[in-house]
């Protein structure tokens with residue numbers, strides 16, 4: 001069994017409607033066509049998570065993938081369908097669906113259970129790319145924990161007025177004319 005120390009999250013950089021009527025497996029086949037078209041032996045990713053929350057296997061995990069230059073040997077690559085025209089600092093929800101979030105979380109849970117020491121990272125942490133269109137560390141930190149208790153009767157409303165920072169930024173923009 002290949003030793004896995006990193007799990008990379010990627011995106012297909014496709015528009016939200018890309019192959020929307022097709023199955024996850026058909027999307028895998030299409031990406032496989034792109035990658036074998038470049039002369040690769042197979043699709044570069046090990047898993048594909050589509051916008052309906054379906055997870056499909058790409059390249060078998062036992063085989064080294066082709067998705068994060070210099071990091072392929074001991075990693076698993078997951079591709080989220082979407083992320084077209086993205087920036088590295090966008091938020092997950094700007095590009096992906098709730099079903100995708102659930103599917104990704106389940107997949108990550110499974111994989112980190114199997115590969116205890118694997119660190120979950122984004123492609124943009126190891127290359128100058130927007131992929132996967134958000135900051136993975138921030139995404140993982142923002143995860144509500146399964147054990148979290150919600151106190152009954154406690155309202156967690158946040159003040160909605162302008163914040164001090166917001167006011168200062170506004171002033172700054174006026175001063176600089178930008």
Ligand SMILES: [Zn+2]
Pocket residue numbers: 009010011067123131132
């Ligand atoms: Zn990538």
